[in-house]
Amino acid sequence: MKLGFVRHGQTQWNLEGRLQGSSNIPLNDTGRAQAREAVAVLAAGVEGAGAWDAIVSSPLDRARETAQIIADGLGIELGPSYPLLAERDYGQAEGVVEAEALERWPGKIGGGIESLESVVARGRAAIEQIMADYPGKNVAVICHGTIIRYTLSDIAGWQLDAIRNGSVALLGQDAQGALELELVNDRVPSAPDASPSR
Numbered sequence: 001m002k003l004g005f006v007r008h009g010q011t012q013w014n015l016e017g018r019l020q021g022s023s024n025i026p027l028n029d030t031g032r033a034q035a036r037e038a039v040a041v042l043a044a045g046v047e048g049a050g051a052w053d054a055i056v057s058s059p060l061d062r063a064r065e066t067a068q069i070i071a072d073g074l075g076i077e078l079g080p081s082y083p084l085l086a087e088r089d090y091g092q093a094e095g096v097v098e099a100e101a102l103e104r105w106p107g108k109i110g111g112g113i114e115s116l117e118s119v120v121a122r123g124r125a126a127i128e129q130i131m132a133d134y135p136g137k138n139v140a141v142i143c144h145g146t147i148i149r150y151t152l153s154d155i156a157g158w159q160l161d162a163i164r165n166g167s168v169a170l171l172g173q174d175a176q177g178a179l180e181l182e183l184v185n186d187r188v189p190s191a192p193d194a195s196p197s198r
Contacts, residue, residue, distance in 0.1 A: 021090035034166025040075030055143035084126035087144035123151025
């Protein structure tokens, strides 16, 4: 079993450095190209024809469109969306340039911004639900940078770098069935320098 996490392609708000959260912003042309590029990384991440059994996503348009492009590229039908995979809700900070948001809400706390603990809890619950829905299957999961970064950091036990638009992170299972990080931002993660998670 593998889960392949892909951050949706770029949007105009990504380009402008604005916090998107639950705002429904569409992909731009760069984002669509990034989605097509992710197909090759996913194909290389699991060997064999038809190696990806399913593709699921966040319900937000930018994730669904990315997922559809990838599904088409892999030759598989687009599967369901999972509300638990939605991006962190940035409350009053949505649409605000990140530097300004950090001045107004230091540490991205307050202003109705969802806590990272809530984001990680949702991410973990989504993984459990997907694994229950697709037991033993390889599933590509298309969602968002913050939920990918902090959920996978929690699983890995160390803080991941920012997750780029269109990048791929792979989770597999070790011999005991525990989840382990195999690939992040399209590369094998080096041993952590012990930066703690969160």
